[in-house]
Amino acid sequence: MSTDTTVTTPTATAGTEATGTEELLVEIFREVLGASELDADADFYEAGGDSLTAFQITGRFQDERNIEVPVSLVFAYPTPRELAEVIDTDF
Secondary structure, eight states: OOOOOOOOTTTTOOOOOOOOOHHHHHHHHHHHTOOOTTTTTTTTTTTTHHHHHHHHHHHHHHHHHOOOOOTTTHHHHHHHHHHHHHHHHHH
């Protein structure tokens, strides 16, 4: 007998499961950009992100996970979901 232990989170959309990295990035995006309504598909630029907030995002992520993420990745992958996928794959 198998038991399904999948946990649905507020950042997951239909058909996807949020990773811990994605959840953390959503939390960081919300705090840094001052917008509690942001989700995993929120665009950094549309939410008012700039170079200072990009550095704050990577700095907070490094503090939490002790992984140094280049700030350029925030610009190249502007949603928490996209950025999490790259981090989970490459770091």
